[in-house]
Amino acid sequence: MNQLNTIHLDGNLVRDPQRKETPKGTPVCTFSVASNRYFRQDEENKQEVSFFDVETWADTAETCAKVLKKGRGVRIFGRLKQDRWEDAEGKTQYRIKIVADKVEFRPQFNKTGKSDDAEDGASEDRVEEEAAELVI
Template identity: 60%
Template sequence: MNNLNSILIEGNLVRDPLYRTTAKGTALCTFTVASNRYFKQDTGTEKEVGFFDVETWAKTAEHSYNLGKKGRGVRVVGRLKQDHWTSADGQYHSKVSIVAEHVEFRPEFKKDAVPGDSMTDEALAEMPSSSIAENDEAEEETAPVEEFEAVAF
């Protein structure tokens, strides 16, 4: 029997992504996503915020670094990874993070759009979201379901 390890999370970047390369030259980009959850209590609607560490590799890392910035909305599809280590003082540590297989960013809109400018927020909102394919060519357009910009492949 195969095990399933898959996660989809939506939220906003907590800070600008961090980009680095491994000793072999492979690109690695890490960022943290804050995801809100709302639920009803006797006292009214409550808000719970979760913070999730994400790592992306290779072309996905390059695109995530170039397109991501603090506060931007993001959708991540990937798998969970658990790291284990023992610190110098003998303490056992464990950390769960998300290894992204697909990353999509919400579109950014101009905040200082001039009236009469052809690229106002309304005009941008009507534009379909764009996709980035691994070979850097546009993917075939389909009817957009949500306004996200695809980054991973």
């Protein structure tokens, strides 16, 4: 019986996605997401940023590789996976990544808080509608 292993993450891409294929030709797309956490400590507002590696497969990978770019907002639904390997010195190394089952594309916002898509002549309402439709 599987134990619970789910994650829901909102954030922005910190680099452009990379698309590769397995030896059998299955598309794999990887990218990194930064997620902010805001909190108050000692009467001061603080921000904590965490970075996560994300991996998508098959049709989701194809779509992510075509649509996503650095700075784009995403909402990720998936699971955590731990990779283990031995380095050249024989030491066991570990890395945890997110394997996304579903990715929602969000509008990209600039530092003024406005959607970059809206600055290109699109209304913010239409950008929100389009982002809501881009769910895989």
